[in-house]
Amino acid sequence: MSQDSDTEADIVEDVAELMDGLLKELQDLYSFRDLYFENHPIEMATEKNKRVEEKKDVLIEKFESIDVETQIPFSHRAQFLYMKGRCYNISPTYDARATQCLSKAVKLNPHLIDAWNELGECYWKNMNVKEAKASFEGALKHERNRLSLRCLSIILRQESGDKKRTEAHPAILKSVELAKEAVAQDIKDGVSWSVLGNAYLCQFFMVAQDPSTLKLCMSAYKQASLDPIAKGQPDLYYNKGIALKYSEVYDEALQNFEYASRLDPPWQPPQQERARLVTFVHSAHALVKSRGKLKSKKLAGMVQSLDRKMLGAYGEGLHAFAGRREVALELTRLDALQEGPNEAKVILGKVVGSIHNDNAVPFTFALVDASMECVLVTVYNWADGRGAIIGDCVAIPEPLMRTHKHESEAMTYDFKSIRVNNPLLLLVNGKRVARNQFACTRVTSTYEIH
Numbered sequence: 001m002s003q004d005s006d007t008e009a010d011i012v013e014d015v016a017e018l019m020d021g022l023l024k025e026l027q028d029l030y031s032f033r034d035l036y037f038e039n040h041p042i043e044m045a046t047e048k049n050k051r052v053e054e055k056k057d058v059l060i061e062k063f064e065s066i067d068v069e070t071q072i073p074f075s076h077r078a079q080f081l082y083m084k085g086r087c088y089n090i091s092p093t094y095d096a097r098a099t100q101c102l103s104k105a106v107k108l109n110p111h112l113i114d115a116w117n118e119l120g121e122c123y124w125k126n127m128n129v130k131e132a133k134a135s136f137e138g139a140l141k142h143e144r145n146r147l148s149l150r151c152l153s154i155i156l157r158q159e160s161g162d163k164k165r166t167e168a169h170p171a172i173l174k175s176v177e178l179a180k181e182a183v184a185q186d187i188k189d190g191v192s193w194s195v196l197g198n199a200y201l202c203q204f205f206m207v208a209q210d211p212s213t214l215k216l217c218m219s220a221y222k223q224a225s226l227d228p229i230a231k232g233q234p235d236l237y238y239n240k241g242i243a244l245k246y247s248e249v250y251d252e253a254l255q256n257f258e259y260a261s262r263l264d265p266p267w268q269p270p271q272q273e274r275a276r277l278v279t280f281v282h283s284a285h286a287l288v289k290s291r292g293k294l295k296s297k298k299l300a301g302m303v304q305s306l307d308r309k310m311l312g313a314y315g316e317g318l319h320a321f322a323g324r325r326e327v328a329l330e331l332t333r334l335d336a337l338q339e340g341p342n343e344a345k346v347i348l349g350k351v352v353g354s355i356h357n358d359n360a361v362p363f364t365f366a367l368v369d370a371s372m373e374c375v376l377v378t379v380y381n382w383a384d385g386r387g388a389i390i391g392d393c394v395a396i397p398e399p400l401m402r403t404h405k406h407e408s409e410a411m412t413y414d415f416k417s418i419r420v421n422n423p424l425l426l427l428v429n430g431k432r433v434a435r436n437q438f439a440c441t442r443v444t445s446t447y448e449i450h
Helices: 015-034 042-064 074-088 096-108 113-125 129-142 146-160 165-185 190-206 211-224 234-246 250-263 268-293 296-304 308-315
Strands: 345-355 363-368 374-379 393-397 400-407 412-420
Touching: 015 042, 015 074, 042 074, 042 250, 074 096, 074 113, 096 113, 113 129, 113 146, 129 146, 146 165, 146 190, 165 190, 190 211, 190 234, 211 234, 234 250, 234 268, 250 268, 250 400, 268 345, 268 363, 268 374, 268 400, 268 412, 296 345, 296 363, 308 345, 308 393, 363 393
Parallel strands: 374 412
Antiparallel strands: 345 363, 345 393, 363 374, 400 412
């Protein structure tokens, strides 16, 4: 209905006051949801969605009691429809009524940035990525804003999941840039920091195994946790748990998965990841302590067969690692390794067992050397099906040693591990791992758009 058809008899008196009142109630509704754990104990997590829905229903009744075509002046209709659509859209599942309201809002006022962004989130909930992307891009045509930027950052990473590694690189880097721009718009917005952390995590695995990138990721999550809204969202702890898991800080990873589960009990991924990690650390503990469950005679025979010739290229000459000066490597026993990096050292041992991972990341095996010490070796970016097998002789230059120890009523584990980010540094049976055995790790995060 056009502006001319409005009649004074139909139009609500004090429209400005009505709109201000509805906006205040809408803001209170979202604050109730976003700051729920600031005002309620975590034990009430199971009631959160129900209580939000109850409050939403009350406000929806007020919106639906008003006929926008006859009671709201034309100049206010876009804003009214945006608020009504946003009220519908607070639910975690898709609501077609929200899409209808928001589509009308952007048609009436194409410059209404908030309506474009809300419409994008509606399409995203309905798994319509193409329309969601178009909505966020539509908002950015009118104004650079942090919500559009960070949502596009997420979408670019999701789209890159089906692309080849080389094709995905530009999208991942663009995702990081968009997330950084979102943070720059408001450095106190923890949700933007959380999205930036996820973008860095994806870059670490899919672009370059640069430890400094993982540090940037963890720094972003730390900033996110300072925001009362972001720290109440389970995705922050779930994705931080993923980062900690791949950083091999298992205790903290388990804590973060557990906390994410407590914040949103019905949400399965944190529970699944925690269960996988618990299984992994228990398997690692058992494999290392039992030295692969090999009989003493067989184990002794394997160790006695270790031959310095299997050091191959690492047995002589100078070698440079991580851009440092060239050094000669000294063969060192496992029981002589120090916690942390062991520069200018090389170890040589026999594979005595491995751990199966559902996603093949990392490839994990146990190594025993002449000292009869056993350690876990985790190798990242080794192509699926390419790893070492029992009996293989493996040489690892400059091993990074870490001790994993935990004791509680729930679980106990105690083992040492060596992390290898680049399988091309390994020698297996005296030969360097071929380049065609290098494969990039793919990591996905979920639950980012609410």
